[in-house]
Amino acid sequence: MGFTYExxxxxISPASVxxxxxxxxxxxxxxxxxxxxxxxGYKGKIYAVNPHADEILGVKVHRSVLxxxxxxxLAVICAPRDVVPAIFEDCARRGIKLVIIVAQxxxxxxxxxxxLQKQISRLSRRESIRVLGPNTLGIVNNFASFSTSxxxxxxxxxxxxILCQSGIFMTASEIFSGGIGIGIDTGNTSDLxxxxxxxxxAADPRIGVIxxxxxGMGDGRKFMAAAAAASRKKPVLALKTGRSKAGARAAGSHTGSLAGEDAVFDAxxxxxxxxxxxxxEELSDYNRVFRTLPLMRGPRVGVVTITGGGGIIAVDACARYGLTIAEYSPQTMQVLKKFFPDWMEPGNPVDIWPASMLHGYGSIYRLVLETVLKDPGVDGVICITSAWTEDNFLDVSDIIAEAAGSASKPVTLWALGSRxxxxxxxxEKQDTLVVFPSANRAARSLAALYRQNLIQQREIPHQNYKLKNSTNLQVNPTYQPSLLNYGETMNLLKQYGIPVAGWSKAATGEQAVRAAEELGYPVALKIDGKGIAHKSDIGGVxxxxxxxxxxxxxxxxxxxxxxxxxxxxxxxxxxxxxxxSGGTEVLxxxxxxxxxxxVVLCGAGGIFTEIMSDTTMRxxxxxxxxxxxxxxxxxxxQLLEGARGKPAADMEQLIGTITAFCRLIMEEPRIAEIDINPLLAGPHKIAALDARIYVY
Known part of the structure; x- marks a missing residue:
């Protein structure tokens, strides 16, 4: 059900509540x-309902919503659980269409x-009432001075x-957000x-970061469509809890929702x-850079440092997060050389200490930083300076901020020391750079700025694809899937355009020989029978x-x-x-x-599936x-590209096969689970060599 702007x-900003x-x-x-x-400081009309009071804090109290x-x-039901249904029914009779339920x-x-929840949900659907909660703090709208907390x-x-499923995420938001505009706690997420x-x-220009x-999650695909559209407009950051089994159990008891498999959520x-x-901590870092700095247009980083050792730490941190160290242009190198002694060849990182002995610490930091920022091959800069001295000796932070403010590229500062x-x-009040106590956090935050730039440029996913049977999203865990036989499996793959190796079935040794002669040697021999899944484990291959x-x-x-x-x-x-043979085995x-x-999984196939645990999910x-x-x-x-003497796979044919595989799992709701292992990806041919399909 949609939720209109009105x-x-x-x-979030009712005229009356x-x-x-x-x-x-x-x-x-x-x-x-x-x-x-x-x-x-809310300026709208406030009504209060309590059957045992006449006035509270100067507000007239009514006996009933009626x-x-x-x-x-808007109605905010802030009564104990057992009386909520009766109050909710009164809200419905009075014609109220928006309700927040606070109780746990x-x-x-x-x-x-x-x-009780089912009872309320039935009534809300019948009367077209939208519900936030239960188990929620509700709304905090600082733009309208409105709060239901x-x-x-x-x-x-x-x-x-902020969108959250726990009130603590709003009440403690000051430590990671620096200040919120609108906060919405969906609680148990029974409806909204x-x-x-x-x-x-995403459409609110006052909100810069979400x-x-x-x-947990109800309708995951509905969330993905909304999140994909929002993230193209502004950064969307997520702290997903329940990563561990213990955390997942705790999440389920807290909101009554399924925490879900973490790897699937990650995908x-x-x-x-x-x-x-x-x-x-990471959330706080990203909020700070997205509030303050421009996006990073590429992965190339310049490092300006007062210490050679610190520069190396920054280089390692950049590599850790997929950033590269920029190669300065000849023009940049020519300018930098003028600042340094003849015996020193400046590079990236630029260690300014030798140059500071000639030109003064503050002056040279400004000159070097401005030169690096002007280089077209630099997308962002990490500056390193001291924050350990008791006085202002070596404090060039204002100079760095001034230079950063005149550039259109993001600058992060690693300030070494307790200050x-x-x-x-x-x-950070100047909105020109962001300061961190480590190179790791400085580099990680630049990487987030670069990643968001890629997100906002990415192609729009297939959001209009319709499943043939939407009921496949509601899997009954009591179903006991059965294994298709080999023929049924291979025929279904072929039906969806997934190439399979030539095969034939035989009941006797003589039939097997005739089949092999028709196919042409060499051949593989595999046992076939109902419920036999791991053939190689029992000598069946x-x-x-x-x-x-x-x-x-x-x-x-x-x-x-x-x-x-x-x-x-x-x-x-x-x-x-x-x-x-002559290809790479894929799972x-x-x-x-x-x-x-x-959910589709791809990884190393054949004997490497268990050994390498090399998989990814979409x-x-x-x-x-x-x-x-x-x-x-x-x-x-790397092997699919042809490393270590392996022939490179036909990548377009492989991508086409995976596309067909996705269509198969989406259009066949009776399939509970499927493995093609291995799928041989060669230079001229892609073929499924073995597969298992479990169906409901």
Whole structure:
């Protein structure tokens, strides 16, 4: 269900609001949202409902929502859980269309709470009421001096928009945001979710950066579409908790939502252009640079330093985050040489210490930095200076800030020493550079600026692709998938245009020989039977067979070995397959995720699948570039390009095969899981050599 701009405005900036079930207690431990709302400076009409009070803090109190003189834009139900349904019904009868439910104990609680949630959801759908929560602080809109929070916290206004699933992410936002404009806590996300809010935050010119705190997810694909559109307009940063198994369990008990498999979330965020952070420190760093600095147009970094050792640390940090050290132009080198002694050849990093002995520390830092910033081959700069002296000796931070302010490229400063926070407090007010206590954080933040530049230029994903059967997103975990036999598997692959190696089925050794002669030696021999999945583990695979004698011997040995290993197995015969070589073995896999639906995995195939654990993941449909990026992420890509004497794979044919594979998993909702392993990627041919498909 959509969420219009008019509805959004009434939620975050209502002309009138009713606090239904508001407490009459006051003071530090009262958690009274009326007290907070009045202190926020809100200018709209405020109504209060409490059956046991006549007036609270000068506000007239009504016995029931039904007694209100007008229909307010928004109702905030701040009563205990067990009376929420009755108040919600009164809101529906009064015609209120937007409701925030503060109380906990619904899907995040016991069975009774989950039933109450279902009751409220049924009524909200019937009456077209949009609900935020339960289990939420609601809204903080500093632009409109409006807050539904029952908790007082340090609340500065800034250009950061927050969407969260825990109130602590808003109440503690000052430590990582520097000030928020609009904060929305979706709580248990029973109705209104991130996908409803993202388009409006992305369209708001007062919001420069969007922060997400995710514990779980309902409709993952709906979120991805909204996030992809938002991230093309402004940075979207996400702190996804529940990465560990213990964290996932805690997230489920907190919001009642599924934390989901972390690797799938990681793929979804990456594809949506959302920059994932690992902790609050990284989130704070990125908020600071996105609020302050221009995006970085390329990966090339110049380093200006007072210490050669520090410059090397910065170079390593840049490499860690995919940045490169810029090669200065001949013109830049010619200018730099004038500043240094004849015995020194300046490079990148530029260690200014020898030049400072000739020209003075402050003067030379300015000259070198301005020269480096003018170089067209430099996209961003890391400056290194001291912050360890007790007086202002060696403090060139103001000079660096001034030079950075006249450039159109991002500059980060690594201030070595305990006074770095003092430098940050002073310099970042000028909105020209950002100060860090380590080269790692300085480089990581530049990399985020470069990544956001790439995100805003990327192609638009296939958002209009329609699944043939949308019910495949709701997988019943009690289903027991069954394994297709070899013939059914290979025929389904061929149906979707996925090339397979030539094969034939045989029930006897003599039939196997005739099949091999028709296919042409060498061949591979594989056991075939219902439920036999890991053939090689039980002696069910023989490769590179060159003669009929070898084939008969392998067939007899295989039948004996497999029957001994699986005496109850239903053996249907053997598969004779053309033996192919001369390529790189790739793994293609897919499964269904409860939040995101079909998920595709690519990695090293054959014997290297378990050894290398070299895989990456995406959520289809995928563009050509997304498939290429996926392949480039795995170590195997070097072999696909032709490293170490291996023939290079036909990359276009491989990308086409993966495209067909994505279409297969999306259009066949009966498939629970599929592996093609290996898929042989050669210079002239791509072919599936083996595959398993489990169906519901």
């Amino acid at each position: 509805q959004y405005q009434k939620l 009713v606090l239904a079930g508001v407490t009459s207690r006051l003071g530090q431990d009262s958690n009274n949202p009326l007290e907070m709302l009045l202190s926020s 007694e209100l003189p007008e229909i307010p834009d 104990g619904f899907t995040d609680g016991d069975a009774a709470g989950r039933e 029952f908790m007082k916290f340090i609340n500065r206004t800034g250009p950061v928009g 979710d991130f996908a409803n809010m993202l388009p409006h935050l 922060n997400l705190h995710l514990e 979804a965020l990456k594809q949506s252009g959302v920059i994932r952070v690992i902790d609050v 770095w926070q003092e430098y940050a407090a002073k310099l 023989a490769l590179n067979i060159s003669t009929a004698e070898e084939l008969l011997s392998a067939w007899k040995q295989m039948m004996s070995t497999v029957r001994a290993a699986l005496p109850e197995a239903q053996i249907d015969g053997v598969i004779i397959q053309k033996h192919l 293609l896999g897919a499964k269904r995720d409860p939040q995101f639906g079909p 959520i289809p449909p995928l563009t050509r570039n997304e498939i290429l990026e996926m392949l480039q992420e795995i170590k195997l890509y």
